[in-house]
Amino acid sequence: MLTTLAISNYRSLRNLIVPLGRLNLITGPNGSGKSSVYRALRLLAETAQGGVIPSLAREGGLQSTLWAGPESLARSVKRGENPVQGTARKEPVNLRLGFAGDDFGYAIDLGLPAISVKASAFALDPEIKRECVWSGPFLRPASLLVDRSEGVVRTKGDDGQWITISYQLSSFDSMMAQFADPRNAPEMLILREQIRSWRFYDHFRTDVDAPARLPQIGTHTPILGNDGADMAAALQTIREIGDSAALDNAVADAFPGSSITVLNIEGRFEVAMNQQGLLRPLKAGELSDGTIRYLLWIAALLTPRPPDLLVLNEPETSLHPDLLPALGRLIAGAAERSQALVVTHAPRLIAALEEEQECNSVRLEKEFGETRIVGANEMDMPAWRWATR
Numbered sequence: 001m002l003t004t005l006a007i008s009n010y011r012s013l014r015n016l017i018v019p020l021g022r023l024n025l026i027t028g029p030n031g032s033g034k035s036s037v038y039r040a041l042r043l044l045a046e047t048a049q050g051g052v053i054p055s056l057a058r059e060g061g062l063q064s065t066l067w068a069g070p071e072s073l074a075r076s077v078k079r080g081e082n083p084v085q086g087t088a089r090k091e092p093v094n095l096r097l098g099f100a101g102d103d104f105g106y107a108i109d110l111g112l113p114a115i116s117v118k119a120s121a122f123a124l125d126p127e128i129k130r131e132c133v134w135s136g137p138f139l140r141p142a143s144l145l146v147d148r149s150e151g152v153v154r155t156k157g158d159d160g161q162w163i164t165i166s167y168q169l170s171s172f173d174s175m176m177a178q179f180a181d182p183r184n185a186p187e188m189l190i191l192r193e194q195i196r197s198w199r200f201y202d203h204f205r206t207d208v209d210a211p212a213r214l215p216q217i218g219t220h221t222p223i224l225g226n227d228g229a230d231m232a233a234a235l236q237t238i239r240e241i242g243d244s245a246a247l248d249n250a251v252a253d254a255f256p257g258s259s260i261t262v263l264n265i266e267g268r269f270e271v272a273m274n275q276q277g278l279l280r281p282l283k284a285g286e287l288s289d290g291t292i293r294y295l296l297w298i299a300a301l302l303t304p305r306p307p308d309l310l311v312l313n314e315p316e317t318s319l320h321p322d323l324l325p326a327l328g329r330l331i332a333g334a335a336e337r338s339q340a341l342v343v344t345h346a347p348r349l350i351a352a353l354e355e356e357q358e359c360n361s362v363r364l365e366k367e368f369g370e371t372r373i374v375g376a377n378e379m380d381m382p383a384w385r386w387a388t389r
Contacts, residue, residue: 001020001022001101001102001308001339002020002099002100002101002309002339003019003020003100003101003102003137003382004017004018004019004020004099004100004105004137004138004382004384005017005018005020005037005040005041005098005099006018006096006097006098006099006100006107006384006386007036007037007040007096007097007098008094008095008096008097008386009066009067009094009095009096010036010039010040010043010065010066010067010095010097011033011036011039011065011066011067012033012036012067012366012369012370012371013033013036013037013040013067013370013371014067014069014370014371016033016037016371016372016373017381017382017384018037018362018373019360019362019381019382020339020341020360021358021359021360022335022339022340022358022360023331023332023335023339023340023342023353023356023358023359023360024339024340024341024342024359024360024362025342025344025350025353025354025359025360025361025362026038026341026342026343026344026362026364027343027344027345027350027361027362027363027364028345028363028364028365028374029345029365030345031366032364032365032366032371033364033366033371034343034344034345034364035313035343036371037343037364038200038202038311038313038343039059040097041198041200041311041341042055042200042311043055043056043097044097044098044099044106044108044195045195045196045198045200047106047108047131047174047176047177047195048174048176048177048191048192048193048195048196049177049196050173050174050176050177050178052108052110052128052174053125053126053128053172056110056126057125061124061125061126062093062095062110062111062112062124062126063124065095066093066095067370068369069368069369069370071090071091092111092112092129092389093111093112094109094110094111094129094389095109095110095111095126096108096109096110096386098384098386100136100137100138100382100384101194103135103190103191104133104134104135104145104187104190104191105132105133105134105135105136105137105138105139106131106132106133106134106176106191106195107130107131107132107139107386107387108128108130108131108174109128109129109130109131109386109387109389110126110127110128110129111126111127111129111389112126112127113125113126113127113171114127122172125171125172127171127172128148128171128172128173128174129149129150129389130147130148130149130150130387130388130389131146131147131148131174131175131176132144132146132147132148132387133145133146133147133185133187133188133191135187137382137383138382138383138384138385139384139385139386139387140385144156145185145187145188146175146185146187146188147162147387148169148175149389150171151166151167151168151169151170151171152164152166152167152169153165153166153169153175153179155184155185155188163184165179165184165185166178166179175188176188176191176192176195177192180192180193194308197307197308197309198307198308198309198310198311199223199300199307199309199310199311199338200226200311200313201224201226201297201300201310201311201312201313201315202226202313202314203313203314203317204227204228204292204293204296205227205228206289206290206292206293206296206318207289208285210228210292211227211228211229212228212229212231212232212284212292212295212296213284213285213287213292214270214284214285215232215263215265215268215269215270216229216230216232216233216268216269216270217267217268217269218230218232218233218236218262218264218267218268218269219233220233220237220241221233221234221236221237222234222237222241222242222303222304222305223303223305224296224299224300224303228296228299231271231284231292231295231296231299232262232263232269232270232271232284233262233269234299234300234303235247235260235262235271235295235298235299236262236264236269237304238298238299238302238303238304239262241304242302242303242304243302243304246302246333247260247298247302250298250302250326250330251273251295251298253326253329253330254294254323254326254327255273255275255291255294256276257275257276258273258274258275258276259273259274260272260273260274260295261274261281263283270283270284271283271284271287271295272284273287273291273295289318290318290319290320290323293317293318293319294319294323294326294327297315297327297330298330301330301331301333301334302330302333302334306334306337306338307338308338308339309338309339309340309341310334310335310338310339310340310341311340311341311342311343312331312340312341312342312343312344313343314343314344314345314346315327315331315342315344315349316344316346316349321346321348324346324348324349324352325348325349325351325352327349327352328348328349328351328352328353328355328356329352331353332352332353332356335356335358363375
């Protein structure tokens with residue numbers, strides 16, 4: 001389980017250290033930085049797939065995602081006595097992401113390319129300057145297990161001595177994707193597989209042409225796809241090899257007196273819902289946007305193959321407020337099997353989740369353009385250290 005999330009110089013997150021629990025709730029007004037926390041976690045997940053640089057490019061590149069404010073704010077600015085002004089840089093340009101967990105921690109430092117005499121068509125690509133894997137709650141020299149500095153990757157042997165496994169790792173390749181090997185770096189392999197299990201769900205399509213509304217070829221689907229196209233197969237998989245009773249209860253909790261079946265017509269699966277008072281079941285194409293979306297959340301959250309981390313971004317979208325307490329109970333149930341992080345600004349969903357005993361509620365606000373945690377006391381925050389270049 002992750003215990004700390006750390007983000008530095010990513011959009012409005014100049015230096016955000018977030019303590020994490022089993023069930024985490026990220027809230028705050030529009031523009032407070034909630035979506036940036038979600039995106040930063042997705043970027044971290046991309047390191048295990050080798051896709052962090054392309055992901056940054058899709059966001060507009062490093063220059064577009066970097067913190068746009070000054071490196072530090074003078075006390076006089078915070079008191080409102082002087083306007084915000086730029087200051088001379090003390091550190092190199094960097095975007096840093098990291099986390100600590102029960103077993104291992106990981107951090108990556110991205111920066112601008114080195115000035116080269118030879119021009120390159122990829123001169124705007126950021127470079128990976130440093131990566132570290134360690135044991136314990138925060139990085140320190142004694143706990144460092146795997147270290148990448150520029151192109152050099154080292155691992156610590158059983159005798160405590162450093163072993164160099166690469167001298168020329170490309171600046172756009174993460175060591176997590178290239179050198180996670182049980183012979184050289186078993187800790188990195190374990191960590192990479194944990195990260196690869198993380199699951200992210202954003203806005204599902206529910207329009208008239210949404211894949212979830214159309215019959216789809218059905219195969220065993222223990223994990224709902226990000227686009228929800230395999231919803232019917234995922235629900236049938238829960239029915240056959242997952243918790244069928246939880247599926248029925250989740251439907252009845254949100255839609256009293258209703259139940260669902262999955263039609264199988266020559267190998268193509270389609271959801272049908274029986275509703276109280278109707279003479280025939282309604283197929284997916286006839287259901288409301290909110291009903292389809294809720295069924296998608298059931299398919300995602302009752303997965304027979306729970307991930308290490310489940311991240312949901314604004315799951316309340318298109319749902320009637322009366323459905324949010326039931327959604328909260330569904331999410332809380334999922335958090336018993338997976339660590340969960342929910343980004344939302346829906347009051348009824350927030351209230352439902354905060355009723356849970358283990359809910360870690362983090363409210364964000366923005367001050368002088370910087371995202372910060374409301375009421376955060378530096379003395380109470382988790383310890384965190386970034387590796388130097």
